[in-house]
Amino acid sequence: MLRRTLIALAVLFAAVVIVLPVAAILSRAFAEGVGAWWAAVSDPETLQAVWLTVLTALIVLPLNILFGLCAAWAIARFRFPGRRALLILIEIPFAVSPIVAGLCFLLVYGAYGPVGGALQPYGLQLMFNLTGIVMVSLFVTCPFVVREVLPVLQVTGEDEEKAALTLGANGWQIFRHVTLPNVTWALVYGAILATARAIGEFGAVSVVSGAIRGQTMTLPLQIELLYNDYNTTGAFAAATLLTALALLTLVLRGAITAIHPAHGARP
Amino acid sequence: MTATPVSPWRLPRRRRSPLPGLGLTLGVSLVFVSLIVLLPLLGLGWQLAQLGWSDYLWVMSDARTLASLRVTLTAAAAATLVNGVFGLLLAWVLVRYRFPGRAALDALVDLPFALPTAVAGIALVALYGQNGWVGSLLAPLGLQVAYSWSGIVIAMVFTSVPFAVRAIQPLIEELDPAEEAAALTLGASRGQIFRTITLPQLMPGILTGTGLSFVRSLGEFGAVIFIAGNIPYETEIASLLIMIRLDEFDYPAAAAIAGTMLGLSLVLLVAINLAQTRLYRRYERGA
Numbered sequence: 001m002l003r004r005t006l007i008a009l010a011v012l013f014a015a016v017v018i019v020l021p022v023a024a025i026l027s028r029a030f031a032e033g034v035g036a037w038w039a040a041v042s043d044p045e046t047l048q049a050v051w052l053t054v055l056t057a058l059i060v061l062p063l064n065i066l067f068g069l070c071a072a073w074a075i076a077r078f079r080f081p082g083r084r085a086l087l088i089l090i091e092i093p094f095a096v097s098p099i100v101a102g103l104c105f106l107l108v109y110g111a112y113g114p115v116g117g118a119l120q121p122y123g124l125q126l127m128f129n130l131t132g133i134v135m136v137s138l139f140v141t142c143p144f145v146v147r148e149v150l151p152v153l154q155v156t157g158e159d160e161e162k163a164a165l166t167l168g169a170n171g172w173q174i175f176r177h178v179t180l181p182n183v184t185w186a187l188v189y190g191a192i193l194a195t196a197r198a199i200g201e202f203g204a205v206s207v208v209s210g211a212i213r214g215q216t217m218t219l220p221l222q223i224e225l226l227y228n229d230y231n232t233t234g235a236f237a238a239a240t241l242l243t244a245l246a247l248l249t250l251v252l253r254g255a256i257t258a259i260h261p262a263h264g265a266r267p
Numbered sequence: 268m269t270a271t272p273v274s275p276w277r278l279p280r281r282r283r284s285p286l287p288g289l290g291l292t293l294g295v296s297l298v299f300v301s302l303i304v305l306l307p308l309l310g311l312g313w314q315l316a317q318l319g320w321s322d323y324l325w326v327m328s329d330a331r332t333l334a335s336l337r338v339t340l341t342a343a344a345a346a347t348l349v350n351g352v353f354g355l356l357l358a359w360v361l362v363r364y365r366f367p368g369r370a371a372l373d374a375l376v377d378l379p380f381a382l383p384t385a386v387a388g389i390a391l392v393a394l395y396g397q398n399g400w401v402g403s404l405l406a407p408l409g410l411q412v413a414y415s416w417s418g419i420v421i422a423m424v425f426t427s428v429p430f431a432v433r434a435i436q437p438l439i440e441e442l443d444p445a446e447e448a449a450a451l452t453l454g455a456s457r458g459q460i461f462r463t464i465t466l467p468q469l470m471p472g473i474l475t476g477t478g479l480s481f482v483r484s485l486g487e488f489g490a491v492i493f494i495a496g497n498i499p500y501e502t503e504i505a506s507l508l509i510m511i512r513l514d515e516f517d518y519p520a521a522a523a524i525a526g527t528m529l530g531l532s533l534v535l536l537v538a539i540n541l542a543q544t545r546l547y548r549r550y551e552r553g554a
Contacts, residue, residue, distance in 0.1 A: 002457070003364060010360040011372065013353050017425055018375050020400065021390035022382070028393050067299045070292035078289045089300050092308070095532050097486020098384075099506040100525040101307070103513060107522065108310030115306070138303045161286055171287035200383025202489035203506065207513065220385040220489070227389050227493065236393070239386045246381035250374055253381075 025243055029236035040237035045214050049222035050241065053199055056130070056218060060137045060198045065191055067138075068145025073179070075146075076153035077161075090146050093139050102207025105136050128210030133218060136204040141194040148190035149183050156182045185260045189253070196249040200242060311529065314522040326523040334500040335508040336527075342416060342504070343484035346423035351477045353424075354431025355469070361432070362439040376432050379425050384489025391422055391494045414496030419504065422491045423484035430483060434476030438469050471546040478539035482532050 030037050040046065074080075075087060093101065109116045109126040116126055126132055160182075164174045180187075202220040209216045217225060219238060226235035315323065326332060361373050379387065395402045395412040402413055412418045442465065450460045488506040496502040505528055512521035 006356060007360050007364055007366055010353075010357045011368070013357065014372055014375050016401065017353075017421075017428065018378050021387065021394050021425065022378070024393040024399065025386065025390045063299075067295060071296040071300075073288060074292040074296050077286050078284050078293070080289070080293065086296065086300060089304050092304060095482065095536050096308075096529060097488065097506060097532065099488050099509050100311075100486065100529050103509060103521055103525045104307035104311045106513070107314050107518065108306050112518070113310060114313075135303065138299075139307065142299070142303060158284070158286060165285060165287075171291075174287070196381060200386070202383060202385040207510065220383050223385050223389065224493075235389055239389060242383045242386045246378065246383065246386075249381045250377055253377070254374060 025236055025239050029240045032233050036233050037237045040234040046238050048214050049217045049219045053219040056133050056137055057195050057199050059134050061195055064141055064145050064194045071146045072149040072153055076150055091143050094143055098203025101139055102136055102204040105208050127208050132208035133205055136208050137198040140201050140204055141198050144194035145190035148186040152183050152186040189256050192252050315526045318519045323523050326520045331499055335503045335505045339505040342419040343481050345420045346484045347477050347481040349424050350428050350431040350480045354476050355435055357432045358435040358439055376429050380429050387425055387490040388493030413494050418494040419491050422494050423487055426487050426490045427480035427483040430479040431476035435472040438472035471543050475543055482535050
């Protein structure tokens with residue numbers, strides 16, 4: 001009896017709080033039929049937003065992988081002063097709310113900030129354009145790869161790498177043939193989470209994007225714009241794209257966790 | 268090799284690792300972290316330092332600022348309470364019971380993490396607004412969720428419930444069923460067992476889960492602003508007020524509120540960490 005009640009309560013909560021909102025997106029997006037959905041999705045402004053979002057993700061992804069691997073390698077394999085401080089700094093973005101993060105970037109890299117101000121005479125503008133969007137996206141996503149790769153490096157230990165070294169392998173060969181195969185899944189997992197986050201980021205991006213219609217609108221910002229324009233079908237149609245992406249992320253996550261149970265489980 | 272004397276001022280140095288790549292990887296990491304994390308945070312600190320105490324207090328004692336902080340804190344507290352209860356319930360059901368759809372329920376818990384916050388925001392309005400499936404049911408009862416304080420709470424519950432579930436879940440997995448069985452044979456009721464045996468062991472997880480959920484709720488923006496109504500003094504959250512001050516080019520005011528929110532989050536996270544370590548230690552000693 002207790003068992004059934006508890007299961008029923010849990011399922012009800014998940015249904016009302018988590019499933020129904022997603023169902024509501026689909027219902028609104030397709031309320032006027034598939035044709036209207038398609039028209040909304042293929043609207044030039046929305047496509048422009050999709051393109052900017054994809055472009056941002058394509059720039060952020062390799063930088064995240066490069067930084068994540070470097071930081072994880074340095075922290076796992078060496079002892080140096082400030083090692084803990086570096087680890088804390090990498091984790092901090094998880095504790096900073098999106099709007100505060102965006103504001104921090106404006107204060108330094110904006111036209112009135114020390115760095116932004118110094119670059120202005122040279123015609124370089126970092127905020128309110130793609131550069132700004134990429135920078136805050138890097139901020140909100142920088143912990144993901146390190147968080148996945150570092151524990152794996154620590155567990156694997158460095159014996160194999162040292163063996164490769166004594167056999168005459170150089171740094172690149174060790175990385176390519178010993179380290180990388182060990183961390184591949186952790187890397188893929190972290191990169192997926194980071195990319196999903198970069199694509200969906202709203203608050204931080206909305207502070208630094210400048211929100212120029214048809215130019216610096218990422219997909220989440222475009223959704224807000226359409227919604228505030230009372231273009232319900234347009235907003236919810238654009239939202240279906242991001243919802244599909246979220247579901248795909250979950251499926252990929254589940255698949256990787258099924259292959260390598262060491263990953264997943266934690267948020 | 269002779270052992271180097273240990274100076275009290277310096278920890279004994281570990282032997283240098285023979286592995287290559289320290290210079291390159293540390294260099295890349297430091298440049299990245301400096302430009303992307305450290306410098307922006309210092310920027311906020313610098314702006315706050317320029318502001319000075321009296322101006323800071325002037326901004327923070329503004330009635331609208333105080334109202335936005337009150338709305339944010341009370342809504343986050345309410346959402347955290349809900350998440351504590353339902354997070355425990357979901358984690359318990361997922362670990363202890365086997366039923367059709369359990370795997371799907373487990374996967375669903377992560378959906379709020381994966382769903383972009385702006386999408387969550389418009390989805391919640393669509394659901395809890397007057398014409399929404401749930402909103403239209405509540406309207407005849409005189410309950411209005413969208414564009415009110417309770418709407419803010421719902422949005423915060425949505426975005427932060429996974430924190431609570433995922434923090435409590437592993438601790439339930441580690442519970443020893445023998446302890447509960449022993450208590451049962453000694454004549455304890457289910458309620459007694461839960462209160463005296465189960466709950467104390469889950470406390471570290473509940474504390475971490477609700478703590479993270481609270482911090483996340485404090486900073487939530489995208490999911491909240493669509494459903495909040497954003498009426499100054501009533502349903503305006505602190506993050507939105509920061510955004511409004513920015514649009515007015517009132518950077519000092521924006522920085523003051525942002526610095527307060529950031530400081531609060533960091534203090535809470537440190538406190539959660541310390542409390543968790545203490546709880547674990549007490550549990551280890553007791554075991």
